[in-house]
Amino acid sequence: MTINSETRFLIVGLGVMGGSYAKALSRRGCSVSGITLEQKDIDYAVAQGIIARGSTVPDPGLVASADVIVFALYPHTFVEWIERYQHLLSPGALVTDVCGVKTSVIKKIQSILRPDVEFISAHPMAGREGSGIEFSDDAVFRGANYIVTPTPSNTPEAVEAAKEIGRMLGFGSISELTPERHDEIVGYLSQLTHCIAVSLMTCRQSEGMELYTGDSFRDLTRIARINDDMWSELFLLNREQLLMQMDEFENEFRRLRSFISYGDRESMREMMRESTRRRALFDKKKQGDQ
């Protein structure tokens, strides 16, 4: 399947991510329709030109007319939707998603999906605090990373189509990872960071401290404002990997603690220099993106 401005997209789930997809694709001239629970979100999306039309139920005509269906739902809702409504999909349709965990979701979907429909999974590494379509904003994709996670069951055409969708959305870097490697890396880069931010925010009484803080604490806790429903699901779906990443972090944190405790300044400094060196690689990339 070739992805271009003629492609008809259906976005299932017009939250902050689904809404941002719809905005970006409509801006590129694609025909974009949407399915979401609340009529007010459909009305808003149509009024704002984010989608051309929409429905609060899996309208057979709407589903059948889509070439690409993007599921911007929580993992378990995505699986339930496929179980109940996949008979409505058009033969040859391409299904993709935005789920933050891959191995378990892909395994489940590929095991139940009709053989005449292909699922290629992808993870847009961009988002915003706040939920709901009013917070959607495709500017967050600019310069951001988009990861396609194919399995041996995927066709090269579907992988290429998913990458093309990432390009149309405006992502700065499009890459490929196996689902397993994705879950390991995202366990570190994203899930562990959320665990740290939440723990930092709740580990002690902090009321009134906004008068004394600098930007470092604000930066480290920005994501401590967290969608508990979604993240608790993601953590449990990637439990094994996440626990391993948490342990690696804790070991390193304890190593630093012991340097401080023993007054081993040279080891502290060595660790800080290594930290500075590694962080520079992430800076460079960000500048390159802009």
Place this chain on the structure above:
Amino acid sequence: MTINSETRFLIVGLGVMGGSYAKALSRRGCSVSGITLEQKDIDYAVAQGIIARGSTVPDPGLVASADVIVFALYPHTFVEWIERYQHLLSPGALVTDVCGVKTSVIKKIQSILRPDVEFISAHPMAGREGSGIEFSDDAVFRGANYIVTPTPSNTPEAVEAAKEIGRMLGFGSISELTPERHDEIVGYLSQLTHCIAVSLMTCRQSEGMELYTGDSFRDLTRIARINDDMWSELFLLNREQLLMQMDEFENEFRRLRSFISYGDRESMREMMRESTRRRALFDKKKQGDQ
């Protein structure tokens, strides 16, 4: 001492923080001179209008003519300077600093300082990555927090003067803490966050991962680019407090780990909701500042 545009300031140490102080005060029309190690930094600061004049040595005339001397040095260098050169200070001069730890520094300085000179300590909660006067920028003070840490030895006039300096620098919030409470709070808000950022950055191999990261990891590791010389000194000067803060964080992190490990989703969600609620207080303040 009344602080106004007639006040003659001397900044000792024209690094990123000293340079930012000098910029802000010169902009307010004050007479600002500087002492720093390198002639090139003096030349740069004079050429840019950051200071009116400067010296690479404690020039007696320069020191004696200052009403307020701001020490923008590392703690041990500040103490050494006072030990060696305090005889040059003008009687009635006000000494202040920018040190990130207070209890140990204030105790030391107050014990050795001439009785006809007063030291009032303050901590500007703003900074920039990168060091050196070329990185100085007084815009970082806008909306930021400035903490004065008086002891019973301080006069109300000196406390008020320190606050007025904070206002002239452009800080958004000026507050007062005892040195002990400052070190506890800063151990949490600033030192612990740096320990976390460094440990997150070094706990595992991350080369190439800039292709897969989202903003959360970038935000949590921004300060992992760290001045190892300064921060190792600050950590050791506040060792006891910092170790306590590290332990509180680690306990909370382990609590979250056990919820994930046991699949206790409701406890995870409760912790995330508490985190979200607490973080909102920091957001509000930030908006109020702007």
